[in-house]
Amino acid sequence: MKKQKKLIGGKRLNRSYGGDAFIFSILTVFGLFFVFPLVFNINHAFKPLNEIFLFPPNVFVRNPTMNNFQDLFVIMSKSWVTFSRYIFNTVFLTALGTIGLIIFASMGAFVVSKYNFPGSRIFFQGVIITLMFSAYVTAIPNYLIMARLGWVDTFMSVIVPAFAMPMGFFLLKQFIDTIPDTLLEAAKVDGAKEFRIFIWIILPMIKPAWLTVMIFSVQNLWNTRAQTFIYSEQLKTLPYALSQIATAGIARAGVAAAVTLFIMIVPLVMFIFAQSNVLQTMASSGIKE
Numbered sequence: 001m002k003k004q005k006k007l008i009g010g011k012r013l014n015r016s017y018g019g020d021a022f023i024f025s026i027l028t029v030f031g032l033f034f035v036f037p038l039v040f041n042i043n044h045a046f047k048p049l050n051e052i053f054l055f056p057p058n059v060f061v062r063n064p065t066m067n068n069f070q071d072l073f074v075i076m077s078k079s080w081v082t083f084s085r086y087i088f089n090t091v092f093l094t095a096l097g098t099i100g101l102i103i104f105a106s107m108g109a110f111v112v113s114k115y116n117f118p119g120s121r122i123f124f125q126g127v128i129i130t131l132m133f134s135a136y137v138t139a140i141p142n143y144l145i146m147a148r149l150g151w152v153d154t155f156m157s158v159i160v161p162a163f164a165m166p167m168g169f170f171l172l173k174q175f176i177d178t179i180p181d182t183l184l185e186a187a188k189v190d191g192a193k194e195f196r197i198f199i200w201i202i203l204p205m206i207k208p209a210w211l212t213v214m215i216f217s218v219q220n221l222w223n224t225r226a227q228t229f230i231y232s233e234q235l236k237t238l239p240y241a242l243s244q245i246a247t248a249g250i251a252r253a254g255v256a257a258a259v260t261l262f263i264m265i266v267p268l269v270m271f272i273f274a275q276s277n278v279l280q281t282m283a284s285s286g287i288k289e
Contacts, residue, residue, distance in 0.1 A: 036059075038268070039059065040059055041257070041260055041261055041264065042261060043058075043059060043060050043061045044061075044257045044260070044261075045068055045069075045257045045258045045260065045261035046061045046064040046065060046066070046068070047061045047063075047064075047065070047068075047254070047257065048063055048065050048067065048254070049253065049254055051063065052253050052254055052257065053253070067254065068254035068255055068257055068258040069258045069262075071252075071254065071255050071258075072242075072245070072255050072258045072259065072262070075245055075252075075255065076241070076245070079241070080233065081233050081234055081236070081241075085234060086236060086237065086238040086241045087238055089155075089235060089236065089237050089238065090221075090222060090237045090238040090239070092155065093155060093158050093159060093162075093221055093224070093226070093237065094217075094218055094221040094222050096155075096159050097158065097159045097162030097163070097217060097221045098162070098214055098217040098218055098221065100159065100160075100162065100163040101162055101163050101164075101165055101168050101213065101217050102168075102210045102213060102214060102217075104163045104164075105163075105165070105168040105169045105172050105210075105213065106172055106198075106202070106203060106206070106210060107198065108169055108173075109169055109172035109173035109175075109176050110176055110198055110202055112124055112173055113173050113176040113177050114176065114179075114181065114184065124173065127166050127169055127170060127173075128166075128170065130166040131166050131167060131170065139228060142161060142228075143228060143229070146229055151229070152229055152231075153229065153230055153231050153232055153235065154229075154230075154235075155230075155235065157226070157229035157230065158221070158224065158226045158229060158230070162217065162220070162221055165213075165216070165217060165220070167213075167216060168213040168216065168217065171209050171212060171213055172206060172209050172210060172213060174209075175206045175208070175209035176202065176206055176209075179202070179205055179206075183201065184197055184201065187201055214270075215267070215270050215271055218266065218267055218270055219267040219270075222239070222263070222266050222267055223239055223263060223267070224237060224239065225237055225239050225240040225243065226240065227240055238263075239263055242259040242262065242263060243259070245259060
């Protein structure tokens with residue numbers, strides 16, 4: 001069997017056409033496996049009620065309809081709080097929480113990565129340990145802290161904790177580690193101060209990392225119901241309002257399908273546009289000495 005030679009990263013790799021075909025087949029199978037729920041949910045949202053309750057269910061819709069989305073907007077228009085208010089609450093929480101996370105996590109990761117200070121290693125190990133804890137484990141301590149600060153039933157109870165997402169700090173720190181110290185030293189020789197180095201050198205070079213963190217943060221905040229901390233109806237988020245509609249019974253099964261698609265569309269679109277940066281971050285790529 002003929003061998004195929006490829007130049008990848010400056011190294012020549014020998015691999016047969018059969019090996020390429022096998023790897024492509026495995027990737028295709030796994031790709032179809034992971035994309036199936038997405039395709040099913042999209043088609044499910046456009047199914048009429050008779051197709052939704054069909055057994056065995058069809059993956060693809062036969063008679064697409066927009067009735068599910070029309071019913072959703074009719075129901076929301078009759079709500080005591082307007083639909084636009086729920087959207088504003090969710091967008092506001094998502095935007096401020098994501099921006100704050102990128103700023104504070106980037107600054108903290110830069111200091112821990114490039115400066116040796118007493119307790120820096122212990123601090124980073126503590127961040128890694130927090131990755132093991134589920135949100136359910138920290139729910140009660142978080143509520144007690146928010147209550148002591150007087151932030152219960154305010155947007156602050158959702159926005160401020162979003163600044164401290166351990167996964168964001170970890171990814172940014174690992175990516176900043178790949179930036180050569182000689183580059184920063186050269187900038188200091190040219191007279192650049194710490195803040196200028198952070199803004200004009202660090203942030204542009206870690207763009208794939210903070211875009212990845214942004215996707216994770218938007219996905220988390222966009223889908224949050226915040227029902228543990230927010231009780232006022234005017235401060236409720238869109239996922240909470242939609243979930244109440246979806247749990248109203250069998251008669252709203254079509255509306256529930258539309259709700260699922262409506263909630264997942266924003267994180268999905270963001271991931272599609274930034275997927276190359278996610279792959280680059282996960283591969284721990286970057287400038288190396």
